[in-house]
Amino acid sequence: MSDPTALPNFPPPPDEHPLRGRVLDALIDAGLAPNVDGDGDVAFTVQDQQIFVRCTEGDVQIMRVFGQWAISDAVPSDPLTRLSTCNEISLQMNCVKAGLANDTLVVTSEHVVTPGSDVPVLVNVSIQLVLAAVQLWHERIMGGEGGPTGPGAGQPAPDGDPA
Numbered sequence: 001m002s003d004p005t006a007l008p009n010f011p012p013p014p015d016e017h018p019l020r021g022r023v024l025d026a027l028i029d030a031g032l033a034p035n036v037d038g039d040g041d042v043a044f045t046v047q048d049q050q051i052f053v054r055c056t057e058g059d060v061q062i063m064r065v066f067g068q069w070a071i072s073d074a075v076p077s078d079p080l081t082r083l084s085t086c087n088e089i090s091l092q093m094n095c096v097k098a099g100l101a102n103d104t105l106v107v108t109s110e111h112v113v114t115p116g117s118d119v120p121v122l123v124n125v126s127i128q129l130v131l132a133a134v135q136l137w138h139e140r141i142m143g144g145e146g147g148p149t150g151p152g153a154g155q156p157a158p159d160g161d162p163a
Helices: 018-029 079-092 119-142
Strands: 042-046 049-056 061-070 097-101 104-113
Touching: 018 042, 018 049, 018 061, 018 119, 049 119, 061 119, 079 097, 079 119, 104 119
Parallel strands: none
Antiparallel strands: 042 049, 049 061, 061 104, 097 104
């Protein structure tokens, strides 16, 4: 029996973070366990990798799916090589940007979302694009195949906020 003095857990009103709500629904339907972090980003784990979704609400809604990985010592340390590899990935892949923040690889996939957009498809495609870009970055910079866990670029960065 529930506590009669407890307040019910109602979902937020539809006009409060509508895009984030659609993203949460899509991730829950996909069997992922999303959480909203302190920055308001949706955080979840897929293929042992921490991924985030940042939703910009307003007249134009933008969904940014991103992850960040600490670059291991095994990766060449030359900053120009690292940046050139990021540039290759950004130019080769559609809807993906790769960049560096200190010793952290950041990969994003951003989309303008309309009320008619198929958010579950956009979320799924974006997740796969981000993970593929990290794998490709590592393969390119190491001159061969990536490690068994995918990115091989090191461990996920400690938080979801790119530096």
